[in-house]
Amino acid sequence: MIYFYRKPNTSWPAIIHTLESSLSKVLVPFYPVAGRLRSVGGGRFELDCNGKGAVFVAAELNPELVDFGDFTPSTKFDQFLIPPIDYSVPIDEVPVLVAQFTKFECGGISLSIAMSHVVADGKSMANFVAEWARLARGELLQTAPVLDRKAFRAGEPPSAVPRFDHSKDFGNHPFLLKLPSAEEVSKMKTTMVRLRLDKGQVETLKKMANNQSRGKEARNRAAATSFLIVIDSRSRIRQPSPTGYFGNAIFDIATCHADDLMSQPLSYGARKIRGAIEKVTDDYVWSAIDFLKNESELTKFQYSYKSSKIGGGNLLGNPNIGLVNWVNLAFEGMDFGWGKEIYYGPGYHEIDGDAWLLRGSDDQEGSLAVLLCLLEDHVEDFTKYFYEDL
Template sequence: MVVSNKMSCLVKPHTPSCNGYLPLSEWDQIGTITHVPTIYFYKPSHNLAGLVDRLRDSLSRVLVPFYPLAGRLRWAEGSRLLLECNSMGVEFVVAESDGGLDHLGDFSPCPEYEYLVPKVDYGRPICELSLLLVQVTKFACGGFSLSLSISHAVADGPSALHFISEWARMARGEPLEIVPYFNRAALGPPRNNGLHTLFRTGQHSEFDHPPLLLGQSDNVEERKKKTMVAMLTLTKYQVDRLKNKANQLCPSDTRPYTRYETIAGHIWRCASKARKHEHDQQTALGVCVDSRSRMSPPIQPGYFGNATLDVVATSRSGELLSNPLGYAASRIRGAIEKVTDGYVRSAMEFLRQQPSLKRFQDLHSMGSDDGPFYGNPNLGVVSWMTLPIYGVDFGWGREVYMGPGNHDFDGDSLVLSGPKGDGSVVVALCLQVQHMDDFKKFFYQDI
């Protein structure tokens, strides 16, 4: 497949928007602060005349209420970030491909995605980088793809999908449904100055250094190993079987383990087995928890920013594999249930007191040695199952496929609901090539 760029421009808000600096929260400035790609494929049944003009015009109009996306980031003292709202605009690319949708098979992330997703040049100063990049690629045999790369320093998953949904509404000629607001005070100030003492009692292990392979002092060699991505589907029947297995030993006075807790536990066990961990190998699983409904009072709909907190479940690999699936699910539940209003506030207070946030930031994509939490012997399992990722209609009908762009972090995985709404689940997993075949075998064999 050959993809050639035909046009690139900056799209600015349709009317003048707010200018000045918008404070960022601690959650905006830690973890992944680079761009996160997603891609949609469409195969309209009618003419695509005016496609680019409609998308570009509606993008300009939706940037009025979502004006921070048209701004730029700047570094400040202590590896902190400032968001300057200056209407510089977002990058908009139009490309054409000599291939068709059929060339992409089941749409699993593949090398061709590299040409369908807008590239971010992290060699440039951060103040020159668009916070949102959009690429429209028309296929010679009909259809098109729409891919977006959104800075995670400005929006988490729920916020990014809020923006995409409202953009689609405007492209269809409909009014805004939920007005975004950007006041980071919505996350709440710390209740008292003593909350940071939680860290001295080990209750915030998400900020500790993750386990390494036994006998190693760093994970540099592990990061060098070649990875690949697989899209693995679980039918509703298979999901139900896993849930039944996990809940066989679930205490009668507690609620059953959820789909996420069960599937994440299954992935964790299969990864440890495929990686051939020693019995006493420490391993950690990163869980992304949305704090919006866990704050007191809950954050109202429309908050645009990062309100997710990464927490960590830990175990020895031998314990994961010698115990039933419910053990892994219980470790994950324990990590999730720690995320309360007080827990979130104490973490924010701790981060505010840090002289630098650098050690909490994933700068891997920027070419830094500071890589992600994931990687052998650890992994991360992020759930998109509750996010409205499907049915995004810009005026040409809903997508034929939606999914993540390429991601090359060993142990990075996403869990998505199946696109047909039939109870199936799709797991997008990146793993070292040498471990992927064994993982696939165990993934289905152990159900």
């Protein structure tokens, strides 16, 4: 997560002091993110609340804000705006939280924040950032984190045999053409693109989602494709988790074959996604938890890990899309004492198929933007087909 701000009136040393002192204060109630993860085997982790602390970096850069254009994430984000993380060391040496405050030549500033997804999801991270900003402004903590994981039966044995078949929900699907060799993977280059949708285009898409006209012929009719949807399970259980619950939610996957998706109208794909969301009920959530608890080895489900042996390294697998909806997450308007940001968004990602849905520009009500990571060779065709009927 990266925030960009115009030149503040506050001095550089004063801002650094404010951020450091307020971070120290917010880590008291949010103490788990000052700890470290520890592998316990079978693809499982424990969170050791050992107080080793977070990493905070202050940096100055020659580039100006205008040099980042429309702030579409690029390799420059990783190179200059995010503290480097050494993933070659044991995981218990990797910080759970890192942040970097950067001052540009023009006086503009940025604040990047990265938190382990094993520890917290987007909603939890948004709460953390909001409370950090609140303390930086000299205000009191408003929503303390609820750290009791018993809300989702953490640490308890499975209560029953899963009532649903989750084998496809957490599984993986092959590449559209073939599993690439190590040499082919090394040549694959990804980039991030921003696809803008004005209000009129959004309305057109909504109509298309209910349109029964047929699509195009699929190039590989038998290929399976997945649309990974992040679902907040807090509100899906009959006894909702406490306000401020700090942790992670589960996800669900809508799957079909390329032939079905391409030959059927867009409404077919929309129904598949809607059906995947609607099936996540109270019973489904607890069944999924029991399923994972009954599995002796979880590594096979960690498809986005760099150690993944399916899909090739960092690549999610090119028939698949993983979309995170940030429209309803409270990431906007983070004022640390020098005003609200002029832009916020994710950092640079290298996983083919990762996507984020964001609000569009402030001067275009109802507009949206899609940030998407694609193989460079696929960008032109994907962009063409994305806008073709809009």
